[in-house]
Amino acid sequence: MARRIHRSALSALTGLAGLSGLAVLLTLIAAAPVRSAPPPRTVSAWLPYWGQEAAYRDALAHAAQIRTISPFWYETRSATGVVGHPGAGEQRIIKGLRAKGIQVVPTVNEQMKPGALAAVLTSPAQRAAHVKALLAVVNSRAYDGLDLDYESIAPTPEAKYPAVRAGYAAFVTDLCARLHALRKQCFVTVTPKTRTTGRIWDYRKLGAAADRMRIMAYNMHYAQGAPGPLSTPQWYDEILARATAEVPRAKLEMGLPAYGWDWAVGSKARARHLTSTEAEALRRKVKAPYALDPASHTPHFTYKDGGTRRTVWYQDARGTAAHLPVLRKYGVPHTVVWALGFERPELWPTLAAG
Template identity: 75%
Template sequence: SAPIAPPPRTVSAWLPYWDQEAAYEDALRHAAQLHTVSPFWYRTKSAGNVVGFTGAGDRRVIDGLHKAGVKVVPTVMEKMEPGALASVVTDKNRRARHIDALLRVVRSRSYDGLDLDYETIAATGDADYKKVGSGHATLVTDLCARLHALRKQCVVTVSPKTRTSGRVWDYRRLGAAADRLRVMAYDQHWAEGSPGPLSAPAWYEEILRRATAEVPARKLEMGLPGYGWDWGVGSRDRARHVTWKEAEALRRKVGAPYRLDPASSTPHFTYDEGGKRRTVWYQDARGTAAHLPVLRKYGVRHTVLWALGFEDPALWRTLAKG
């Protein structure tokens, strides 16, 4: 009989530095489906200072992924004080200095490009949004041009644009400049908010309707969650992060039945701890399968997983089927 063709390489994934070995092994197991892995390795601290987390630039990981046919495009993130990143992206000289710092990172190893994941650019006050969004788009445009001159990929990670969120992002300019625009389509309900699904088909519909109107579908990567949140019911405390594996182990431990929320196609359960009620919402392969038809509707073939080592192992079969 004819050999079975490997699944198409339609998946990217982030590799968390805090569980690097397990995530790396996970990437190698599924290398046939992965076209890009983004180790979560670097952090911007100022315009001219980009530093590495523990394990950043590990040549064994880079070489192993390359040997498996997977591109390595590390992520640069930031957690700066309010307004600090805005002051970088809106100042011509600081932007130029920052691009030089980013290029030093990409030249430091045999990387295939960079993924820019900047999430605190939004300044306080409506009057500044247009200026900050424009500055960020200019930074990306200039960085992408420099990366392309080096024959490197330029990837940009953004939050979803919906009726109530994401207004700071200039999707049109970002999509024109970058090779890939990654949309973090998760945390519809997040750690410091009220309990609920991390994503839902109706939410994906709104995200992709807006995104594909501004960015070619071939450039979009839809972010998929491989994790969940464990909230205290009625509590204002930050929810606990749980991977799929942790959520499933907890569900079995407390004897909660498996069930999918009919509106969001998302697994969830409740349990008692120390006399207090808690609720867990997470994502698995079955839930993701119910979300993928929305991607097909809008012609989006590429996904990006947060994160390697978090996910339901059955998710890879689901993604192979599209």
């Protein structure tokens, strides 16, 4: 780091000689203020198994910007049952990413029946069995760690959530300690904590145990709900105000969307999923004007599909650029993109600029 000495202080040394002059100089250098550089911005990304080859090529093309890739490869089905998705553990991909200096930290998700994961987390014996199953996964390949994306506990009933919350924190703490003993990293992916959401996550304990806590800062409006933006700068402000009060900033990764939803206006039907690339292609196909919503700073458009009026909200590089100042405000330099292969090329220079 550069240390700056005032010009007048240097002038005062002019008549000094020998060791006394050197001593004064060293004293001034030691007392000079240090100007700290801002923390480096990093980009991580999830790699979806259903578009694995295209996502892998995408990762290699942007390897200079990428810190960690988390292939979406494993699924928990019981305390002892962790299975691989198609293509899980492909050695060519692991070796190719690591050769580029990219960490490979696969994601383990779960889609268990309501209450099943909660039963595992509130049983010390089942928690221990599940930790053992996950350690077998991380030891099966040259992985740099594991990323946990366990979401089915989010809607836990009011009467049960304190025990499930504590059980999940204890489980993560144990798993992270075991991973660290193997010199592996421990990531945990969570939903945002706001005034009305995220009560299931004990951010303080998760942040203390894990190397990275990834906040899925998207789906503010979701497929089964009413149309609207996936995120807003105001929402990011609320998310990060809470997160940075409970978790060290250097451990946070803000999840950024590279996708959107296409709703049928007035219908309760589930919205169609679109990648950012697909959304932009559709906008051009239906000749809808490009527009950024002034409140959310996210792109959206409407069009007719037969007799149905549809509306699309998605995220792109211009929208992301309008959201990143909130990350700077809270000193959070790390981002993680959902997902590789979804984004348009303009996103990468936007993330590089920070």
